Amino acid sequence: METHGEDQNAHGGTGAGASAAHAPNGVSIDAGGFLLAQLSAPRAVGEPGELSFQVLDASGDPVTDYTTSHERELHTIVVRSDGAGFRHVHPTLDEASGTWSLPWEWDAAGSYRLYADFTPAGDGAEGVTLSRSINVAGELSPVDPEPSRSSEVDGFVVTLDGELVAGAASELTLTVERDGRPVTALEPYLGAFGHLVALRQGDLAFLHVHPEGEEPEAGSTGGPEIAFAATAPTPGRYLLYLDFQVDGEVRTAEFVLDAASAAAGEDH
Ligand SMILES: [Cu+2]
Structure with missing residues (x-):
């Protein structure tokens, strides 16, 4: 064999x-x-x-x-x-x-x-x-994720813009604010100003997500926007998790997004 x-x-x-x-x-x-x-x-x-x-x-x-x-x-x-x-x-x-x-x-x-x-x-x-x-083991309290484009963590509010489209690379932009002001003190984390993980609800398939733009230099700061390219394999609901770092501390903002079918008329 x-x-x-x-x-x-x-x-x-x-x-x-x-x-x-x-x-x-x-x-x-x-x-x-x-x-x-x-x-x-x-x-x-x-x-x-x-x-x-x-x-x-x-x-x-x-x-x-x-x-x-x-x-x-x-x-x-x-x-x-x-x-x-x-x-x-x-x-x-x-x-x-x-x-x-x-x-x-x-x-x-x-x-x-x-x-x-x-x-x-x-x-x-x-x-x-x-x-x-x-x-x-233990007492289970399952949650039922509903679509959500805004996430609050430790006083940071992160907003997600962009649409997931099945079978196509989509640009997703995340904007970080604190007290209503844009946060420009994002620190490099894992070679970018943020790290996005996207999972398909139902089977938890792991999507390929790439940060856009140049890799930041050590000591530099960025924000308030972080852009990614993500490809949803099928229509349906996706769970997204953004890790970002400010003042040396990594936090996770969570989102739920529904991917649309590929636009009508696009033959393949
Ligand atoms: Cu990692």
């Missing part, structure tokens, strides 16, 4: 041009020959412990070499299946064992999805997003 875990057809040029964009990203424990394994976390709310996992290569060996992307070798996102409890964290790699870990405690019960987002070592390697679910 010569599979190496890579599905040649997944990247082939067959079918309509847009079909590649329909392959959901980040909904599988394996992709590109890599496997998310050994996921361990506290089992109940309020139990202090550790979150840990490994990324295995096609031979089953833990991966210890990565390519830095957005200033980190690996990004970890944890979110409950209803979109609540979003956390974007950066665990530490134990190079000897290939185990990523960080201290962890759950605030609320439920079924969570953990994403490991990384670029393998090697020239021209493409980013990989793996995910696994984790169940946390």
